[in-house]
Amino acid sequence: MRCATTETAVVGAGVGGLTAALALRREGFSRVTVYERQAELPFEGYGIQISPNAAALLDGHVFAAAARPPYREIRRWRDDAVISRIDLQRYRTPYYTMRRGDLIAALASPVVLNAPVRSAADLDAEIVIGADGLNSALHGAIASDRPRDSGYVAYRAVVPAGLDRVVVWLGPGRHLVAYPIGGGVNVVAVVPDDGVALEDGFAEWHPAPRRLIALMNGSPSHLLRDRVPLPCWHEGKVVLIGDAAHPMLPFAAQGAVQAIEDAAALAPLLRHPDAFARFEAARRPRVERIFAMSRAGLQSYHLPDGSEQRRRDRELAAAPANALDWLYGVNS
Ligand SMILES: Cc1cc2nc3c(=O)[nH]c(=O)nc-3n(C[C@H](O)[C@H](O)[C@H](O)COP(=O)(O)OP(=O)(O)OC[C@H]3O[C@@H](n4cnc5c(N)ncnc54)[C@H](O)[C@@H]3O)c2cc1C
Known part of the structure; x- marks a missing residue:
């Protein structure tokens, strides 16, 4: 049974992970820990x-x-x-x-830095949200494909x-x-x-x-x-969001945007016993449409x-x- 005191681990402090942490806290999840492998948040100067x-x-x-x-x-x-x-x-x-740095700074909340997570087994958490990007380690819990x-x-x-x-x-x-x-x-x-x-x-x-x-x-x-789209975005206590689940080419400028949509959609569902399946059912058709649109840019652009x-x-x-x-x- 998932409840408001569930220990939730978010892996990755990019746009998706930070938005998920904020959304979870807003939903009343008080014990949320964000793990980031880098020594500091990615305050890069490029645009988004x-x-x-x-x-x-x-x-x-x-x-x-x-x-x-x-x-x-x-x-x-x-x-x-x-x-x-x-x-x-x-x-x-x-x-x-x-x-991008301004976006990350505005979304930032406490993060455990220098904390690379290799698999969900490293984490003592009931729910693990894999927001660890294109080269996601947690993606390995679900599939063995490569970018x-x-x-x-x-x-x-x-x-x-x-x-x-x-x-x-x-x-x-x-x-x-x-x-x-x-x-x-x-x-x-x-x-x-x-x-x-x-x-x-x-x-x-x-x-x-x-x-x-x-x-x-x-x-x-x-x-x-x-990546080739995954057949499923969750396994056991792990659910993937953003680039960890569905990295897309940047031609529609929607990768981070879809990570934000994922985070906002997932948090209110997490108290349901079948939260991950509901999340995926709600999000997959839209994400697949945008993924295909982005991929089509390779030729049409x-x-x-x-x-x-x-x-x-x-x-x-x-x-x-x-x-x-x-x-x-x-x-x-
Ligand atoms: C050239 C270019 C332009 C783009 N322009 C746009 C745009 O205008 N709009 C838009 O919406 N999208 C754009 N995108 C896409 C966007 O950058 C990504 O989709 C977005 O950053 C994905 O966010 P995320 O949080 O899922 O993953 P990421 O931003 O990759 O964040 C993942 C985080 O997890 C950390 N991490 C990784 N592995 C581990 C681990 N094992 N343990 C702990 N932490 C880990 C990483 O260090 C990182 O901080 C662009 C992409 C490119 C390449």
């Missing part, structure tokens, strides 16, 4: 987009330093022409862009420039995302993992995206990976110029204003 569907689940103070871009524009790589403009202000809750390489890497940098909206430039084989965060513009360049120097890959692009690329000099890259690209652009341009309400409108 938090769409209204997750922003609505968090306290407003979390977004004190965040930007509120009014639109997302999809633009052509060659001439910077706008393919589509998505209104991000049509929801009750804003669409935020911010530093799958996408063949693409992402370069990230915060550059000294001005921008008031989210812009996504689509081009053959690569794309570029830029959005405002406090004190600069967060830029993410997604390119094939082929060793071509970042600037060379964008040499033929319009000067607007190339200016941002030039400011990224020397920024680090890392391989983009997801990177089409060479030609008939398929023109069809994609026509479809983007013709999308109705409410096309993303199913995604951003939930709870907002």
Whole structure:
């Protein structure tokens, strides 16, 4: 029988784990312990987009330093022409862009640092929430698969420039995302993992995206990976959330957002004897839809110029204003 004094362990102090700890305490779970393998919380300076569907689940103070871009524009790589403009202000809750470190700081509560957990057997807890990310150790309680390489890497940098909206430039084989965060513009360049120097890959692009690329000099890259979807997100006393359960490619900017949705959905269910099954049943259809949307970006974002690209652009341009309400409108 699960009750309000249940000892609950949360493994991982990323966005998902910290949100879960807050949500559990709000539900009256007083003995919640968060374990983080690193020596400090990941207060990194890169940006993150938090769409209204997750922003609505968090306290407003979390977004004190965040930007509120009014639109997302999809633009052509060659001439910077706008393919589509998505209104991000049509929801009750804003669409935020911010530093990841500010988000982590706003969600943070007591965490046991320097505490890598290898398996749930290490923990004397009745409930173990695995929020330990893409390379989750607790994922091993459920499956033995490994993260799958996408063949693409992402370069990230915060550059000294001005921008008031989210812009996504689509081009053959690569794309570029830029959005405002406090004190600069967060830029993410997604390119094939082929060793071509970042600037060379964008040499033929319009000067607007190339200016941002030039400011990224020397920024680090890392391989983009997801996993084949798990058949089940829980086993015994372990339940997975966020990237530990369903890591997705970042093309829909929903990985952390879905971790927040997971945490908010799980906490109120935890007193039910079949909490984990209820949680998974409630969350799986939506997560799978978003996962598939993210994975589809591998092809659709990177089409060479030609008939398929023109069809994609026509479809983007013709999308109705409410096309993303199913995604951003939930709870907002
Ligand atoms: C380039 C890029 C851009 C992105 N942009 C966005 C975006 O704009 N919006 C969005 O919503 N998502 C975005 N994402 C996805 C997002 O970063 C992830 O989905 C999100 O961080 C997942 O959160 P999480 O809490 O599940 O896992 P993580 O953030 O990975 O946190 C896991 C935590 O667990 C800790 N940990 C790991 N193993 C152990 C262990 N064994 N014991 C204890 N602790 C452990 C880690 O140190 C870490 O602190 C982006 C991803 C990339 C790569």
